[in-house]
Amino acid sequence: xxxxxxxxxxxxxxxxxxxxxxxxxxxxxxxxxxxxxxxxxxxxxxxxxxxxxxxxxxxxxxxxxxxxxxxxxxxxxxxxxxxxxxxxxxxxxxxxxxxxxxxxxxxxxxxxxxxxxxxxxxxxxxxxxxxxxxxxxxxxxxxxxxxxxxxxxxxxxxxxxxxxxxxxxxxxxxxxxxxxxxxxxxxxxxxxxxxxxxxxxxxxxxxxxxxxxxxxxxxxxxxxxxxxxxxxxxxxxxxxxxxxxxxxxxxxxxxxxxxxxxxxxxxxxxxxxxxxxxxxxxxxxxxxxxxxxxxxxxxxxxxxxxxxxxxxxxxxxxxxxxxxxxxxxxxxxxxxxxxxxxxxxxxxxxxxxxxxxxxxxxxxxxxxxxxxxxxxxxxxxxxxxxxxxxxxxxxxxxxxxxxxxxxxxxxxxxxxxxxxxxxxxxxxxxxxxxxxxxxxxxxxxxxxx
Amino acid sequence: xxxxxxxxxxxxxxxxxxxxxxxxxxxxxxxxxxxxxxxxxxxxxxxxxxxxxxxxxxxxxxxxxxxxxxxxxxxxxxxxxxxxxxxxxxxxxxxxxxxxxxxxxxxxxxxxxxxxxxxxxxxxxxxxxxxxxxxxxxxxxxxxxxxxxxxxxxxxxxxxxxxxxxxx
Numbered sequence: 001x002x003x004x005x006x007x008x009x010x011x012x013x014x015x016x017x018x019x020x021x022x023x024x025x026x027x028x029x030x031x032x033x034x035x036x037x038x039x040x041x042x043x044x045x046x047x048x049x050x051x052x053x054x055x056x057x058x059x060x061x062x063x064x065x066x067x068x069x070x071x072x073x074x075x076x077x078x079x080x081x082x083x084x085x086x087x088x089x090x091x092x093x094x095x096x097x098x099x100x101x102x103x104x105x106x107x108x109x110x111x112x113x114x115x116x117x118x119x120x121x122x123x124x125x126x127x128x129x130x131x132x133x134x135x136x137x138x139x140x141x142x143x144x145x146x147x148x149x150x151x152x153x154x155x156x157x158x159x160x161x162x163x164x165x166x167x168x169x170x171x172x173x174x175x176x177x178x179x180x181x182x183x184x185x186x187x188x189x190x191x192x193x194x195x196x197x198x199x200x201x202x203x204x205x206x207x208x209x210x211x212x213x214x215x216x217x218x219x220x221x222x223x224x225x226x227x228x229x230x231x232x233x234x235x236x237x238x239x240x241x242x243x244x245x246x247x248x249x250x251x252x253x254x255x256x257x258x259x260x261x262x263x264x265x266x267x268x269x270x271x272x273x274x275x276x277x278x279x280x281x282x283x284x285x286x287x288x289x290x291x292x293x294x295x296x297x298x299x300x301x302x303x304x305x306x307x308x309x310x311x312x313x314x315x316x317x318x319x320x321x322x323x324x325x326x327x328x329x330x331x332x333x334x335x336x337x338x339x340x341x342x343x344x345x346x347x348x349x350x351x352x353x354x355x356x357x358x359x360x361x362x363x364x365x366x367x368x369x370x371x372x373x374x375x376x377x378x379x380x381x382x383x384x385x386x387x388x389x390x391x392x393x394x395x396x397x398x399x400x401x402x403x404x405x406x407x408x409x410x411x412x413x414x415x416x417x418x419x420x421x422x423x424x425x426x427x428x429x430x431x432x433x434x435x436x437x438x439x440x441x442x443x444x445x446x447x448x449x
Numbered sequence: 450x451x452x453x454x455x456x457x458x459x460x461x462x463x464x465x466x467x468x469x470x471x472x473x474x475x476x477x478x479x480x481x482x483x484x485x486x487x488x489x490x491x492x493x494x495x496x497x498x499x500x501x502x503x504x505x506x507x508x509x510x511x512x513x514x515x516x517x518x519x520x521x522x523x524x525x526x527x528x529x530x531x532x533x534x535x536x537x538x539x540x541x542x543x544x545x546x547x548x549x550x551x552x553x554x555x556x557x558x559x560x561x562x563x564x565x566x567x568x569x570x571x572x573x574x575x576x577x578x579x580x581x582x583x584x585x586x587x588x589x590x591x592x593x594x595x596x597x598x599x600x601x602x603x604x605x606x607x608x609x610x611x612x613x614x615x616x617x
Contacts, residue, residue: 007602008574010547011555015575018552020473022465026483027458030490034457297611310611379491382484 029381216265220275222414222443223258228281229436239430242368246431249366250325253282257439261333262448271337277354279437281327285364287373292319321373325363327424331356335396346410348400354418356391368430386429394420394437408447415440457494464507465490468514473556474571475518477564489517515576519586522568546613558608566601573598 230252234243261275300309335352360378367374367384375383398416405411416439423432469486476482492513500509550558559567572578572586573594580594587594 005574005602006547007605010550011559011570012575012577014550014552014555015470015474015559017467018470018473018556019466020469020482022469022486023483026465026487027461030461030487030494031454031458033487033491034494297607299607299610307610310607312611379488380484381487 033379033381214267216263217448218263218265218445219448220261220263220273220412220443220445221259222412222441223256224414224439224441224443226255226257226279226281226437226439228252228255228283229438230283231432231434231436233432233434235430235432239368242366242371243431245366245371249285249287251284251286253284255279255281255437257437257441259333259441259443261335263337263445265339269339269341271335271339271348271350273333273335273337273350273352275333277329277331277333279329279331281329281435281437283325283327283363285321285323285325285366285373287321287323287364287366289319290317292317321364323364323373325365326361328358328360328362329356329391330358331394333396335398337400339400339402344404346400346402346404348398348402348414350396350398350400350416352396354394354396356394356420359387359389359391359424361387386425387433388424388426391420391424392422394418402445410445412443412445413440414443460493461490464510467507468510471511471514472518474559474575475515475522475568477560477567481521485514485518485521488521489514492517515572519568522564546609550609550612554612558605558612561608562601562604565597566604569594569597570601570605 232243232247234240257277257279259275259277261273261277263271263273265271296313296315298311298313299307300311302308331354333352333354335350337348337350337352339346339348341347362377362379364373364375365384365386366372376386377383378387378389396416396418398414400412400414402410402412418437418439420435420437423434425431425433465486468489469482472482472485472489473479476485489510493510496513500506559570562570568587569583572583573580578586580591580598583589583594584591
């Protein structure tokens with residue numbers, strides 16, 4: 001142990017409990033630093049409210065947009081010629097066929113509802129007004145239908161009695177009060193709906209498209225490597241050599257980011273994503289000064305090993321400073337996307353912005369004053385003031401490739417590009433420093449509900 | 450206490466002198482020591498809720514101060530030309546010579562050591578850590594810690610001799 005060595009023992013005994021006066025100003029510095037941290041904390045809380053508001057507004061807008069996709073299925077999806085399927089035409093036919101001034105037919109309700117390919121139409125006829133010989137409900141064969149007739153015209157004529165005349169599978173019911181109901185078209189013979197035979201339908205049929213209208217909420221967690229492309233520009237011409245000096249002594253390294261976000265994807269594929277992104281940019285300061293002066297003491301020994309003199313010499317040597325610089329960013333992504341799904345693969349095209357919450361730095365760079373290494377750490381009082389605490393908005397674009405592992409889980413790969421248009425340095429600092437970040441993230445996403 | 454400014458000031462007043470002594474041993478000069486002390490006390494106040502009342506409060510603060518100093522050391526590395534101290538035989542100075550040295554002189558001697566020597570000497574000789582513990586703390590080999598200690602001792606002895614000769 002160290003105590004066995006007299007030198008160690010002496011140093012330990014005299015310095016272990018050694019006390020030295022700490023300057024009074026130091027407490028003020030610590031207090032100020034703590035207050036600054038508290039301010040930052042408060043500022044974050046302040047911005048948190050604003051950000052929450054912005055996020056809520058964006059979310060609300062996103063939801064409104066997404067909700068537009070959740071409307072009921074329209075009749076247009078059904079393979080009926082739109083011109084031949086209007087309510088007015090049905091009423092007109094009924095009027096033309098059965099209505100008399102003394103015995104009007106009242107259309108109480110007339111709905112055409114597409115649900116499992118069925119149409120229902122209810123008519124209420126006043127008693128005693130259906131004595132006309134021609135007023136029969138029939139469902140004539142397709143061949144009997146004149147070309148310009150509508151689907152309803154081909155099916156509805158006024159019955160003379162409340163009895164119902166059914167043809168084959170048609171389930172047409174007329175009761176007191178007279179109500180006519182048309183059963184499923186699907187139950188009719190295929191020939192009945194043949195556009196070639198009847199001319200009743202549009203020549204270009206639309207496929208039945210029943211969408212579920214279900215929105216998907218996903219939780220996404222990803223991490224990946226980031227490469228930073230840094231642009232240093234002198235604000236004034238006299239600082240161009242300084243910008244070159246920094247470019248020569250600082251080197252970008254592989255960085256990383258990790259992101260947690262919530263994605264809301266509409267049935268049509270429109271997506272809105274938000275969450276939190278943490279990015280750490282790594283750089284290295286590699287400074288070397290070949291003319292560093294250092295004081296050294298050497299002994300001059302005689303032939304027998306005895307010390308005959310001591311020389312104090314100044315060694316001019318190489319001084320190297322290697323510092324790992326780190327820039328840490330916390331951002332809120334606000335992204336709109338569009339997703340296309342094919343089999344187990346989903347492709348997403350995203351664009352949006354990253355709202356920077358905090359931008360913290362730690363490390364050294366060469367000072368613009370004497371070109372010597374100096375700290376720029378955001379938590380150091382003596383650091384050279386160069387960087388902002390927030391760098392505003394960054395524009396974002398990415399392509400996501402998702403692979404469905406099971407009903408609820410997908411893995412994904414997402415190359416992205418993010419560009420901060422604002423300089424990360426303050427106005428007083430002689431250089432502008434902008435970043436473009438390229439990332440390749442791998443992640444997992446799960447259906448939340 | 451985390452947000453109680455008066456309590457924090459009281460803690461600072463009570464331990465600042467002792468911890469300044471620690472910082473001076475790890476730093477190259479007064480200014481650096483003050484920076485270390487400042488950083489260390491900010492960490493103390495930020496993490497004071499983590500103190501579990503196991504062991505003394507002073508010991509806990511001291512560990513933070515030492516760790517802050519080590520972190521500062523690991524951030525920068527200085528490479529100087531090798532100085533010819535290996536050939537000098539160890540223990541060439543009688544132990545009684547050390548006894549006459551004052552604390553301030555010893556601090557100056559330590560401060561003049563290269564970073565690596567100074568840190569290892571502090572941790573081993575004064576704090577009492579073993580080479581194994583030092584190797585873990587600094588992320589180096591045990592053999593490196595040993596050799597740094599030997600070199601530190603040699604350099605200190607050289608400087609002590611110089612002081613003695615000047616005094617004579």
